[in-house]
Amino acid sequence: xxxxxxxxxxxxxxxxxxxxxxxxxxxRVCTNRTCRRQGSFQTLxxxxxxAPPNLxxxxxxxxxxxxxxxxxxxxxxGLIVGHCATASQAAQLMSTLFSGSDADAKISLxxxxxxxxxxxxxxxxxxxxxxxxxxxxxxxxxxxGMHVSFKxxxxxxxxxxxxxxALQDAVEALNLAPRYSEAYICQGDAxxxxxxxxxxxxxxxxxxxxxxxxxxxxxxxxRISKLQExxxxxxxx
Numbered sequence: 001x002x003x004x005x006x007x008x009x010x011x012x013x014x015x016x017x018x019x020x021x022x023x024x025x026x027x028r029v030c031t032n033r034t035c036r037r038q039g040s041f042q043t044l045x046x047x048x049x050x051a052p053p054n055l056x057x058x059x060x061x062x063x064x065x066x067x068x069x070x071x072x073x074x075x076x077x078g079l080i081v082g083h084c085a086t087a088s089q090a091a092q093l094m095s096t097l098f099s100g101s102d103a104d105a106k107i108s109l110x111x112x113x114x115x116x117x118x119x120x121x122x123x124x125x126x127x128x129x130x131x132x133x134x135x136x137x138x139x140x141x142x143x144x145g146m147h148v149s150f151k152x153x154x155x156x157x158x159x160x161x162x163x164x165x166a167l168q169d170a171v172e173a174l175n176l177a178p179r180y181s182e183a184y185i186c187q188g189d190a191x192x193x194x195x196x197x198x199x200x201x202x203x204x205x206x207x208x209x210x211x212x213x214x215x216x217x218x219x220x221x222x223r224i225s226k227l228q229e230x231x232x233x234x235x236x237x
Contacts, residue, residue: 024097026075027051028060035062039085040070046090047072049115050108052098052144053177087112099143108142115149122156131156147177154186158193166190181210188223197231 029044048057068082095105118133134153154169167190173183188203
């Protein structure tokens with residue numbers, strides 16, 4: 001898809017046309033040398049975390065306009081936005097594309113901050129605190145990233161032994177993002193913990209259908225082995 005190289009929007013987001021806002025399917029973030037020095041990897045990370053399920057966020061090579069970055073392209077219209085260097089600017093772009101409200105940008109950043117805090121608490125095995133933070137993030141109802149928060153809370157609830165809660169969160173994530181492979185993994189893990197082996201297998205197969213390369217990962221192989229061991233134990237008892 002061709003980019004309109006003459007159209008540079010220095011984060012004057014109201015100039016985005018209604019057509020561009022309605023049609024946005026992908027954002028590409030330049031991670032070439034100059035934009036990288038200007039913080040494009042942080043921009044890429046923030047946009048990916050805030051994106052709704054129907055928007056792809058990917059890195060790309062040089063988009064031109066070096067020195068005016070970080071630069072990104074909005075496809076399929078091919079509009080180029082420059083100077084998107086901070087988390088607040090990334091959130092502003094997302095809110096312009098999908099809600100048009102600066103308040104929504106602030107809410108989404110708050111939800112993202114809560115999710116990041118929850119990740120730290122989870123790593124430190126403070127599971128109840130992680131669950132609380134993720135619940136707070138979900139309650140904010142941000143325009144993007146909700147499916148990720150539900151997936152993360154599913155993981156936490158599984159660790160807490162709340163298998164039904166973990167399953168419910170995985171289903172919520174899939175309702176928002178039907179092609180979200182990680183949510184299928186969470187769903188399969190919850191089913192496995194509940195000894196619902198056929199459902200667990202179907203969830204893992206659904207994940208494999210979306211992401212065939214996951215077959216090679218050690219964690220996926222371990223899940224399949226655990227499923228087979230549990231099934232064998234039931235059949236021999």
